[in-house]
Amino acid sequence: MTTMTEASVREFKMPDVGEGLTEAEILKWYVQVGDTVTDGQVVCEVETAKAAVELPIPYDGVVRELRFAEGTTVDVGTAIIAVDVSGGAAPAPAPAAPAEPAPAEEAAPKGRTPVLVGYGVAVSSTKRRPRKGPEVVVAAAQAVLAELNGHGAAAPAPAPVKERPLAKPPVRKLAKDLGVDLARVTPSGPDGIITREDVHAAVAPAEPVVEAPVPAQAAAPAPVPAVAVYDSARETRIPVKGVRKATAQAMIGSAFTAPHVTEFVTVDVTRTMKLVEELKQDKEFQGLRVNPLLLIAKALLVAIKRNPEVNASWDEAAQEIVLKHYVNLGIAAATPRGLIVPNIKDAQDKTLPQLSSALGELVTTAREGKTSPAAMQGGTVTITNVGVFGVDTGTPILNPGESAILAVGAIKLQPWVHKGKVKPRQVTTLALSFDHRLVDGELGSKVLADIAAILEQPKRLISWA
Secondary structure (H helix, E strand, O other): OOOOOHHHEEEEEOOEOOOOOOEEEEEEEOOOOOOEEOOOOEEEEEEOOOOEEEEEOOOOEEEEEEOOOOOOEEEOOOEEEEEEOOOOOOOOOOOOOOOOOOOOOOOOOOEOOEEOOEEOOOEOOOOOOOOOOHHHHHHHHHHHHHHHOOOOOOOOOOOOOOOOOEEOHHHHHHHHHHOOOHHHOOOOOHHHEEOHHHHHHHHOOOOOOOOOOOOOOOOOOOOOOOOOOOOOOOOOOOOOOHHHHHHHHHHHHHHOOOOEEEEEEEEEOHHHHHHHHHHHHOHHHOOOOOOHHHHHHHHHHHHHHHOHHHOEEEEOOOOEEEEOOOOOEEEOEEEOOEEEOOEEOOHHHOOHHHHHHHHHHHHHHHHOOOOOHHHHOOOOEEEEEHHHHOOOOOOOOOOOOOOEEEEEOOOEEEEEEEOOEEEEEEEEEEEEEEEOOOOOHHHHHHHHHHHHHHHHOOOHHHHHO
16 A cells, blocks of 8 residues: 655645635635546635636646535635545545645645636745744843953843734725734734734724722622524525625725716617517527617717727726726626626627627626636626516616626617607616716717617617618
8 A cells, every 4th residue: 555645645735726816715625535536627616705716726636635525615725635645545435524734735836826717825844933022032132242342241221123013905996995014913813913804993993991980888789791593494594705795895995095986868769679570580699698678789889989988997996987998798697696797798898699609608607606817807898687587777886996787677669759649658767877076977878878869779780770
């Protein structure tokens, strides 16, 4: 029987599957201890703040250890699975349990480890040396001065060297945003690392100390407050994490950063609905998804072409407006994990059949939970179709970094004045929310009016495109 050595064990670390993500939750393991794996084989599914992603392993071997159980949130760069690449026999299978990652060194080359979905963080082949405290520095300085002075009286000790507080970049940014001096924060993390909780604790105001008057007689002890108990039969508590947590944080940031303005228009889309039915019979659209959303998306793209200033973003750091010469069209999609907004890259260059194909692929991928992080990055404008739920319209919140979002209401048969007579017509209400720093009332009104005009007379798609 071959004995496994530490040199034959490769540790696969949690990669950064997005841009700057710091953690991911292990949703499901596809392998167990003792299983043989091959290069490129998917070993687990993880959920980040952006999407659910399957992780392939980059080498062959036998699974020796699963470091974390399903449902555990793991920091990027932490080893999640150990694989014996020597070809030796594996130990008896054991269920995965949450555990701290062992400090074994990685056998891979220094730097980032390439995987099919991203790159792990750079690792060092050596352990960090413990930092010397200020008293060690002072003692060393005193010894040197004594030696230079011929073992005479020691010179006054230099001021202690102030160490730079240990904290991860996201924690430093949080402290900067909250105006907290990390040097005054008491760390609670391992090796003296300052955590987010430490920063929040430093912000929280201290409770004032009030001296209670000494009573003439001993008072009865105050009753101990009862611990809150929740009736699980009447309440269900759902942890906020993954996509839902990221969505909540993004919407709060957008709502309190960009000054929102929403305008509305009600439009007769009877001719658009007739065109939808005609396109369904067109050979060029066979096998493609043809619905009102397709023509609404095309109408928005034409309106942006006629009013390019609406397709922009606000650069707070540089105090500049960034005009985009491309349109990455976001489509809000409801999934079991929450609302996501993947986007169609360079939608302005696509023909109507190509746009239809891209919309169909986007919706199918989102429903299957396979949308990649890259598909949800770089959006410029968004469409949210609340009409599929029977809702007339809404006041949508902008996606961070975007200038406008169009809400499409339900298309209903309503009485409408058409050619001087009241007739039943297909009618809907559109709502356009925009960032008032980028888009003023005139520009926003022009864009919304162009969309409505195209949907009322779809032939304008030809003359205006």
